Amino acid sequence: MSQPYDYIEMKIPAKPEYVGVIRLTASGIAGRMGFSYDEIEDLKIAVSEACTNAAQHAYKSQEKGEVSIGYSLYKDRLEIIVADRGTSFDLQELRKKIGPYDQEKESIEYMREGGLGLYLIETLMDEVEFHHNEGVTVLMTKYLEGEKVESGAKTISP
Template sequence: MEKFDFVEMKVPAKAEYVGVIRLSISGIANRMGFSYEDIEDLKVAISEAITNTVTHAYNEKDEGEVTIGFGIYEDRLEIMVADHGGSFDLNKIKDDIGPYKNTESVESLREGGFGLFLINALMDKVEISNNYGVIVLMTKYLSEAEVGFDDDQISTTQ
């Protein structure tokens, strides 16, 4: 079993909390050694994911929570954004999550089509689950050389 640290945050599903999460991801990514450009990409991607949730998951009278999880590995950062206030079991979620495909109907992703397209462009891997509300799992690798097409990446850096 691969070792990782897990940081979980819950914030009200309100636009004004996006900045708090951007600061958090910036701090975590900076500590991990991500480049300035990668940190900016991560901030945009998480903003898109949270904004999509805030805009589409709740109506005005029912403001819920957004749960954000950071899986901090040696070679990558995995970020989960869920439109519900429950806690994550990272491994359980990863077992039944699938890759985001541009062909998926935009409606099934709560009109978040453009946001997801942008997230997909900025991150190394994007996966979506509609099983417990919408969960977006985004992965960014520390080194470009470590990006693979499945879960069997072999690091080319020593």
């Protein structure tokens, strides 16, 4: 794997009111890299969902905590890491609860806030990894040219 040509790291208090700072940072970095307006909006939503989840769920029993956000800038992609050292969660159990929105079963106006967080992250980013040991780490990747195509893959057209 190639080395990033720039790395930016921030730490914020685990409070929802600081998520806007992270959204602005992600927007600035992505704009500088050449992402489109729609891709920047997707990045902002995904990173804010990851930070909001960490702020709301990681440090339930503690007053203080922090969320670390790292941006690795490559020539072809942006990798964003959001990590906390708070309470972890059962990813498989959580995956059972997320999925496509079903209009027939639930009106969107009554969905609880943050209920689509992990689903949105996985939908809006090209690659997503969750690690949960001492806290939760979310690694999100967005490619400049859209979804990554496997290198050396055979083409369909002649």
